[in-house]
Amino acid sequence: MFEVLQNDTLAPNVHRLVIRAPRIAKARKSGQFVIVHPEQGGERIPLTIADADPQAGTITLFVQAVGPSTLQIVGTPAGGSLQDIAGPLGKETEIERWGRVACVGGGVGTAVLYPLARALADADNEVTTIIGGRAKPFIILADELAEFSREVLITTEDGSLGRQGFVTNALQELIDDPERCPQAIFAVGPVPMMRAVCELSRPYGIKTIVSLNPIMIDGTGMCGGCRVKIGNETKFACVDGPEFDGHQVDFALLVDRLTMYREQEAKLIGELPPELQKKIIKVKK
Amino acid sequence: MKKNLSHKEIMAIKRVKMPEQDAQERSRNFKEVNLGLSKEQAIREAQRCLQCKSQPCVDGCPVRVRIPEFIEALAEGDLPEAAHILLADNTLPAVCGRVCPQEDQCEIRCVRGAKSGPVAIGYLERFVADWAMEHPEELPTGSTPQASGKSVAVVGSGPAGLTMAGELAHMGHSVTIFEALHDTGGVLRYGIPEFRLPKRIVDLEVTRLQNLGVTIECNIIVGKTMTLEELSEQFDAVFIGNGAGLPVMLDLDGENLKGVYSANEYLTRVNLMGAWRSDFPTPIIHGRQVAVIGGGNTAMDAVRTARRLGAERAIILYRRSEAEMPARIEEIIHAKEEGIEFILLAAPLEILGDEQGWVTGLRCQKMELGEPDASGRRRPVPIAGATFELEVDVVVNAIGTRANPLLTATAPNLKLSRKGNIETDSTGATNLPGVFAGGDIVRGGATVILAMGDGKNAAAAIDAYLNKGA
Ligand SMILES: Cc1cc2nc3c(=O)[nH]c(=O)nc-3n(C[C@H](O)[C@H](O)[C@H](O)COP(=O)(O)OP(=O)(O)OC[C@H]3O[C@@H](n4cnc5c(N)ncnc54)[C@H](O)[C@@H]3O)c2cc1C
Numbered sequence: 001m002f003e004v005l006q007n008d009t010l011a012p013n014v015h016r017l018v019i020r021a022p023r024i025a026k027a028r029k030s031g032q033f034v035i036v037h038p039e040q041g042g043e044r045i046p047l048t049i050a051d052a053d054p055q056a057g058t059i060t061l062f063v064q065a066v067g068p069s070t071l072q073i074v075g076t077p078a079g080g081s082l083q084d085i086a087g088p089l090g091k092e093t094e095i096e097r098w099g100r101v102a103c104v105g106g107g108v109g110t111a112v113l114y115p116l117a118r119a120l121a122d123a124d125n126e127v128t129t130i131i132g133g134r135a136k137p138f139i140i141l142a143d144e145l146a147e148f149s150r151e152v153l154i155t156t157e158d159g160s161l162g163r164q165g166f167v168t169n170a171l172q173e174l175i176d177d178p179e180r181c182p183q184a185i186f187a188v189g190p191v192p193m194m195r196a197v198c199e200l201s202r203p204y205g206i207k208t209i210v211s212l213n214p215i216m217i218d219g220t221g222m223c224g225g226c227r228v229k230i231g232n233e234t235k236f237a238c239v240d241g242p243e244f245d246g247h248q249v250d251f252a253l254l255v256d257r258l259t260m261y262r263e264q265e266a267k268l269i270g271e272l273p274p275e276l277q278k279k280i281i282k283v284k285k
Numbered sequence: 286m287k288k289n290l291s292h293k294e295i296m297a298i299k300r301v302k303m304p305e306q307d308a309q310e311r312s313r314n315f316k317e318v319n320l321g322l323s324k325e326q327a328i329r330e331a332q333r334c335l336q337c338k339s340q341p342c343v344d345g346c347p348v349r350v351r352i353p354e355f356i357e358a359l360a361e362g363d364l365p366e367a368a369h370i371l372l373a374d375n376t377l378p379a380v381c382g383r384v385c386p387q388e389d390q391c392e393i394r395c396v397r398g399a400k401s402g403p404v405a406i407g408y409l410e411r412f413v414a415d416w417a418m419e420h421p422e423e424l425p426t427g428s429t430p431q432a433s434g435k436s437v438a439v440v441g442s443g444p445a446g447l448t449m450a451g452e453l454a455h456m457g458h459s460v461t462i463f464e465a466l467h468d469t470g471g472v473l474r475y476g477i478p479e480f481r482l483p484k485r486i487v488d489l490e491v492t493r494l495q496n497l498g499v500t501i502e503c504n505i506i507v508g509k510t511m512t513l514e515e516l517s518e519q520f521d522a523v524f525i526g527n528g529a530g531l532p533v534m535l536d537l538d539g540e541n542l543k544g545v546y547s548a549n550e551y552l553t554r555v556n557l558m559g560a561w562r563s564d565f566p567t568p569i570i571h572g573r574q575v576a577v578i579g580g581g582n583t584a585m586d587a588v589r590t591a592r593r594l595g596a597e598r599a600i601i602l603y604r605r606s607e608a609e610m611p612a613r614i615e616e617i618i619h620a621k622e623e624g625i626e627f628i629l630l631a632a633p634l635e636i637l638g639d640e641q642g643w644v645t646g647l648r649c650q651k652m653e654l655g656e657p658d659a660s661g662r663r664r665p666v667p668i669a670g671a672t673f674e675l676e677v678d679v680v681v682n683a684i685g686t687r688a689n690p691l692l693t694a695t696a697p698n699l700k701l702s703r704k705g706n707i708e709t710d711s712t713g714a715t716n717l718p719g720v721f722a723g724g725d726i727v728r729g730g731a732t733v734i735l736a737m738g739d740g741k742n743a744a745a746a747i748d749a750y751l752n753k754g755a
């Protein structure tokens with residue numbers, strides 16, 4: 001059993017959970033994730049380790065409720081516990097000194113981006129952060145990111161905070177400005193966002209790294225369910241990733257495979273009580 | 286009882302038939318297929334044993350179960366004694382009695398085989414083991430061993446690791462099993478389905494180990510959560526039994542279509558994650574027409590699972606003929622009875638899909654058998670121009686597994702074979718002091734009882750190693 005020590009709501013249905021997991025906290029490197037199995041008989045859900053405190057023996061997860069399992073995880077109060085957490089899994093981020101780096105986050109992806117951006121800044125990169133969301137309440141961690149970013153650009157679809165539009169609009173401006181044009185881009189968020197960022201940066205040949213979120217079970221290379229296509233090769237995202245060169249990613253396949261259980265998921269969500277159904281964020285694919 | 290039987294009478298007893306669930310009915314449920322012998326049936330079958338002096342059957346068993354001895358006790362109706370003998374040699378008899386390829390191991394050596402069929406050693410083992418589980422109070426309680434003060438880490442809770450833990454605990458060593466998944470048993474849990482090995486049995490075996498004082502820590506991926514080096518520092522010895530759990534992909538066009546699974550994923554969703562139960566949230570695609578590629582136990586388990594999940598047509602596609610199939614004969618017979626179709630001498634060329642990315646079919650190549658290959662089986666060769674298409678909506682790849690490099694990648698000094706399996710000497714010792722290994726990680730995909738034999742063997746070597754150090 002893994003005790004939840006803290007559970008804060010950051011945005012509608014995006015929660016920050018601090019959990020006691022001393023071994024994972026000690027072993028964890030930036031970019032890695034855990035698999036959370038909230039209760040006996042539940043699903044195994046991959047979640048990025050946003051932060052870890054080896055001294056305190058805790059890890060921090062940011063979780064967005066998009067279905068029954070994530071809803072159950074965010075619904076675990078401080079003092080409650082999660083049955084199983086396994087990790088850290090996946091490769092660690094290769095932090096290089098690129099020079100100017102743009103970090104682009106969308107939705108809960110911003111949370112995943114946060115430790116990455118900080119590690120890049122710590123490695124003497126000049127970090128510009130772009131975060132986007134549907135509307136103001138969905139913009140998270142802007143202040144925390146500002147602490148080490150040269151600037152934080154915010155876009156919202158309805159214009160309720162920052163600039164109206166998408167993260168790609170802000171990124172385009174950055175690229176167009178010779179003084180600020182990044183040497184590398186890190187993008188984490190909904191698949192359509194990562195895809196759009198990659199399409200935008202491709203003609204400029206700017207290295208673009210994305211963090212992929214296919215459906216997983218074990219997270220250890222055992223099932224092959226998380227396979228993604230990178231260039232001409234099939235890779236297992238849980239052991240070969242989750243971060244990949246975005247210009248090589250077959251996004252169409254990723255989007256497609258994420259819909260594999262759409263019917264079953266819809267049915268399960270349909271069986272939830274209406275007040276819980278309302279709590280689930282519709283994610284764009 | 287037996288004493289009263291003449292040789293002629295003994296020879297006249299026919300081999301028992303295992304009572305089974307009706308094929309039609311069982312092909313739609315996940316309840317156990319074999320129902321087990323009654324006490325009368327078991328005793329009568331035990332009476333068939335001739336108590337051969339040379340004990341050829343024992344030579345066929347990788348852990349050398351004292352077969353005639355336990356059968357004799359059973360024939361005399363002394364179940365506690367039969368159980369006592371069996372459990373001393375085999376830590377997981379209820380498992381082996383169900384899944385061992387007896388027909389190739391102990392039973393094939395039985396002298397009664399030629400004329401009237403071998404003594405049903407596997408069925409008897411199962412009977413005695415099940416009886417023992419239901420009557421723990423009638424078993425002699427072994428004396429608690431003297432604590433040795435030594436500690437051993439066991440990586441993986443499959444049959445190799447469980448056997449190792451049981452042996453070491455009996456020797457008085459303090460044992461901790463580290464398991465990557467959230468539940469124990471390895472392939473016994475996530476691979477072999479409920480209808481062949483009820484998970485209740487795995488649970489009972491694991492509880493028995495815990496009662497012996499073995500600590501089990503799930504969710505520890507050695508190589509990620511902890512390294513082999515850390516284990517070596519914290520424990521006096523380490524045993525690696527992490528299996529061969531990496532799926533070999535088909536490497537065909539269409540392999541990433543929705544509805545294409547590795548057998549590992551398909552069986553894990555069903556067995557470990559409970560996708561067959563309506564009260565579990567794990568989804569799975571219930572194909573109407575399912576093709577499983579391969580001819581081993583894994584393929585049989587997957588195809589029979591597909592049938593139970595409602596497939597109207599559940600097909601085995603195998604590139605050689607039935608004679609070369611590595612699956613147990615009993616599983617092949619059961620599969621046929623359950624309406625599984627066998628398309629033999631055929632290999633997949635391409636997986637076909639629709640515009641939405643779902644599988645719609647398989648394009649296959651017809652094969653014929655040529656010269657024997659390295660494995661001694663006749664090599665399948667394509668018949669030029671002979672291809673055909675099958676309409677399917679789920680494809681399961683059961684062509685095999687390899688060693689998972691997660692652990693070994695973080696232990697650069699550990700000696701591996703070219704295929705990535707751990708190399709050991711005959712005692713199970715690796716090239717690193719105090720580090721032993723066994724089971725599928727050493728052998729490649731093998732059997733439960735071979736993995737257990739490795740565990741037992743290496744336990745003796747570890748005990749010797751620990752005592753030498755003392
Ligand atoms: C490496 C990795 C890191 C991730 N990190 C985070 C994170 O830090 N915070 C966060 O909120 N989410 C993260 N996710 C996504 C998260 O795992 C899914 O949102 C979650 O599994 C959905 O489960 P559910 O039962 O609540 O929803 P469901 O009802 O099952 O599904 C809702 C949606 O999630 C998708 N989905 C379902 N199962 C999975 C799965 N196992 N993996 C990925 N997507 C799935 C479905 O396609 C659907 O679009 C990560 C995913 C991966 C692979």
Ligand SMILES: Cc1cc2nc3c(=O)[nH]c(=O)nc-3n(C[C@H](O)[C@H](O)[C@H](O)COP(=O)(O)OP(=O)(O)OC[C@H]3O[C@@H](n4cnc5c(N)ncnc54)[C@H](O)[C@@H]3O)c2cc1C
Nearest residue numbers: 441443444445465471472507528582724725731732733736
């Ligand atoms: C579907 C299927 C059906 C089979 N049917 C039969 C049969 O009928 N009869 C028969 O004799 N054999 C059968 N086999 C083969 C048999 O199950 C295996 O040979 C046997 O289980 C091997 O045992 P093992 O202990 O070496 O490994 P496994 O059973 O594979 O157990 C290894 C364990 O280690 C864990 N692990 C892996 N990596 C790590 C890590 N890094 N850290 C911690 N833990 C880790 C795994 O999660 C797993 O629990 C079958 C196999 C399959 C897949």
Ligand code: SF4
Nearest residue numbers: 346350381385390391
């Ligand atoms: S363990 Fe397997 S091989 Fe040995 S006697 Fe039992 S069934 Fe036969």
Ligand code: SF4
Nearest residue numbers: 334335337342395396
């Ligand atoms: S070979 Fe057959 S008959 Fe002889 S002892 Fe073994 S089981 Fe009995």
Ligand code: FES
Nearest residue numbers: 219221223224238
């Ligand atoms: S999640 Fe099973 S192989 Fe990646």
